Amino acid sequence: MALLARPNTWVGVDSLAEAVWPERTTAPADALWRHVHDLCRRIPLHDGTSARITSMHGRHRINIADGELDSAVFERLVHDGREALPTDPETAADHFRRAAELWRGKPFTALDSYHGRAETARLTGLRWAALDGLVDAMVALEHTGGSVSLLQALTVEDPKRERTWLRLVEVLTRAGRPVEAEAAFRKASRVLDVPLRRVP
Template identity: 40%
Template sequence: MRFRVLGSLELSGQAEGPVCVRPHKPRTLLALLLLHAERWVSNALIENTLWEGPPPRSAPGNIKTYVSQLRRTLAALGDVPGRIVSRVGAYRISVEPGELDVFRFEESVRLGREARHRSADGEAVEHFRAALGLWRGEPYEDLPLSLRRPVTARLEELRWAAREELIDVRLVLGQHHTVVPDLRALTIEHPTRERLWCFLLLALHRSGRRADALDAYQAAYRSLASGLGIEPGAELRRLHQQMLADT
């Protein structure tokens, strides 16, 4: 099985393409179980997630019905029985290594960092690209923001770290020309992330585009001043001075 939660919830079996779970409440329940994969999720938390305000008296029975629907959906995709188990007042979903895209993302980032540590830069690029390629949207976007925010914040930070490490290792490999378009797009989308500007200046300068690099510094200066009310930090200023001195 494959469970995709880095975006809207999708399932797929060995011989099936992505399948969306319908209707809304079973879909939300599965997303909640996957948010807490391998851990017990109480009926109380399920009820608070599925219903706004006080849940109906029929909530425990409704939850059992939704779980049965999910089990049938999983079985139709060729999954083995016992994926979702229950005990008094709680449910749990089990996932094997490689089945949940969140875990695959974290593992690919870890492998990329290990490869960098071994100076296997080409291998690191592949792992970081594989990790970032799993993202299709907001993590666990089928769940209320208040519920998913802590996990989402951690995953987003790891995603940014993977992006920056991928760019860094591509610069180490001398891919200065090919990384510039990606950096242009990222600095437009995220104009106050100073490290992106540092990468862009380096890539442009190492590509022999000194004038473009100096222009990029001015763009960074304006973006940081208007977006955050600050001037460029020490690293960005140092790069700028190096480029001014490089005649």
């Protein structure tokens, strides 16, 4: 997990030791090496020919080919969606939708370390960015019904996310659905328990 969080990147022994022994400040080098060696034996070769895990001067790296790791594919789709959004919302929507479909719950939950928690937070933030981008693309394509349904689902998933509520009110208002917009605004105010500022 610690290596997969940073694919194709050299990871020092301190970071790996923190992942394997999160409660310890130090770890025996020979014990860590046994873990790495065991992984090398069990994981199939990279591209069928070269070592999946390589080691050099106390650092280790897992070699991942393009398209092999869901988190890397997910990140690229979000990036490509952002790039396409200003000029090609249809393509952007496809990228964002595919990125969202790759999500399989909270990532790296088994990696109880600072780096694991940081990577989990980063990828979770990217997922919300992808969903926000999907809403933007659907609005640009005038898919109001779909964008409203998605926003409503997101308010259920995270009722305390103010941005989603305000976006829902905005989309409903601009779609000429003032009664629903007002109802969503009032519900958001109750759920969030904070004064909200209406989007013009």
